[in-house]
Amino acid sequence: MIKVGIVGGTGYTGVELLRLLAQHPQVDVAVITSRSEAGIKVSDMYPNLRGHYDQLAFSVPDAATLGACDAVFFATPHGVAHALAGELLAAGTKVIDLSADFRLQDAEEWANWYGQPHGAPELLGEAVYGLPEVNREKIKAARLIAVPGCYPTAAQLGLLPLLEAGLADTSRLIADCKSGVSGAGRGAKVGSLFCEAGESMMAYSVKGHRHLPEISQGLRRASGGDIGLTFVPHLTPMIRGIHATLYATVADKSVDLQSLYEQRYANEPFVDVMPAGSHPETRSVRGANVCRLAIHRPQGGDLVVVLSVIDNLVKGASGQAVQNLNILFGFDERMGLAHAGMMP
Numbered sequence: 001m002i003k004v005g006i007v008g009g010t011g012y013t014g015v016e017l018l019r020l021l022a023q024h025p026q027v028d029v030a031v032i033t034s035r036s037e038a039g040i041k042v043s044d045m046y047p048n049l050r051g052h053y054d055q056l057a058f059s060v061p062d063a064a065t066l067g068a069c070d071a072v073f074f075a076t077p078h079g080v081a082h083a084l085a086g087e088l089l090a091a092g093t094k095v096i097d098l099s100a101d102f103r104l105q106d107a108e109e110w111a112n113w114y115g116q117p118h119g120a121p122e123l124l125g126e127a128v129y130g131l132p133e134v135n136r137e138k139i140k141a142a143r144l145i146a147v148p149g150c151y152p153t154a155a156q157l158g159l160l161p162l163l164e165a166g167l168a169d170t171s172r173l174i175a176d177c178k179s180g181v182s183g184a185g186r187g188a189k190v191g192s193l194f195c196e197a198g199e200s201m202m203a204y205s206v207k208g209h210r211h212l213p214e215i216s217q218g219l220r221r222a223s224g225g226d227i228g229l230t231f232v233p234h235l236t237p238m239i240r241g242i243h244a245t246l247y248a249t250v251a252d253k254s255v256d257l258q259s260l261y262e263q264r265y266a267n268e269p270f271v272d273v274m275p276a277g278s279h280p281e282t283r284s285v286r287g288a289n290v291c292r293l294a295i296h297r298p299q300g301g302d303l304v305v306v307l308s309v310i311d312n313l314v315k316g317a318s319g320q321a322v323q324n325l326n327i328l329f330g331f332d333e334r335m336g337l338a339h340a341g342m343m344p
């Protein structure tokens with residue numbers, strides 16, 4: 001049994017961690033922080049967790065208490081893990097960061113996209129990008145994990161097989177992505193109001209979204225060369241889910257792309273390559289730590305369309321974080337994550 005802490009326990013990814021860890025046989029959640037709800041019992045705030053964490057209350061983040069844990073999750077806005085990770089690592093605590101603080105390898109690029117200086121560039125060298133389908137061996141030996149963003153998880157898992165095989169024109173890739181509103185977090189924002197987002201759909205950040213450099217970094221690693229990617233995120237009237245429609249030009253029509261994807265993900269417990277011609281739905285992964293993919297080549301042309309769906313709060317955040325924890329501590333990778341998606 002290991003002891004874990006969660007910094008940022010009242011946000012959407014924090015409470016999703018609690019939901020998943022409630023069924024994890026090897027994890028005891030010892031500390032959960034919130035500055036605004038300190039002193040409140042978890043089960044008083046989240047009735048779905050009654051019977052699971054009845055003695056646990058939110059507390060103000062404190063490095064000494066967190067440093068007594070085996071691992072600490074950061075489910076906080078950018079910059080918080082920068083400030084605390086070094087101290088926790090020095091105390092021998094592993095850090096699993098759900099924010100973007102350690103996802104980009106280049107501190108200057110991070111500062112440009114996130115509009116603030118990087119708070120812990122000295123830790124970047126050891127941070128491991130926590131996409132198990134790419135970095136499983138590195139994760140096993142890591143102390144600091146940067147859990148990928150939600151759009152980057154859906155986009156990379158959908159495009160990696162084509163790029164690793166050197167099949168796609170890497171100068172012209174398109175990721176047309178739709179997210180549920182929980183992707184914006186629990187904080188009050190006009191754009192997240194039911195009257196604003198409840199029955200409407202819009203693209204945003206077309207000029208440049210902070211997930212663009214993260215997706216490009218991963219695709220560069222996969223292809224070994226430069227990436228020309230257009231990434232357009234959209235806000236859609238659903239609570240959870242990401243649907244990524246990915247476009248790539250693949251001139252070689254002789255390749256069996258279905259087999260390529262099936263072989264690439266044959267041993268991956270959380271990537272499901274659907275039968276040829278499928279149209280995965282976000283509700284099929286709702287609550288589940290799964291990415292479902294379908295590969296299409298419309299009219300047999302050179303444009304390949306890959307459909308990729310995840311739950312932004314599970315494979316796109318907290319589920320992937322638990323998957324990383326399992327790998328890090330040598331548990332079965334599926335532990336605590338055996339949830340099927342929710343239909344309807």
Ligand SMILES: NC(=O)C1=CN([C@@H]2O[C@H](COP(=O)(O)OP(=O)(O)OC[C@H]3O[C@@H](n4cnc5c(N)ncnc54)[C@H](OP(=O)(O)O)[C@@H]3O)[C@@H](O)[C@H]2O)C=CC1
Binds near residue numbers: 037
């Ligand atoms: N929502 C999603 O789908 C995804 C989110 N992420 C990332 O995960 C992280 C958390 O996201 P989400 O759960 O949506 O965020 P929320 O806004 O819903 O929650 C943020 C949490 O962090 C706490 N917090 C805020 N500021 C600080 C601070 N300075 N120090 C300590 N705690 C703080 C808040 O509690 P309090 O203020 O009371 O302390 C709250 O519990 C973000 O970095 C986000 O980008 C990643 C992938 C997907």
Ligand SMILES: CC(=O)N[C@@H](CCC(=O)OP(=O)(O)O)C(=O)O
Binds near residue numbers: 098150151179181233
């Ligand atoms: C719908 C929505 O607003 N989504 C968020 C991205 C989700 C997320 O939290 O990503 P990070 O972990 O990288 O911050 C956005 O576009 O900013």
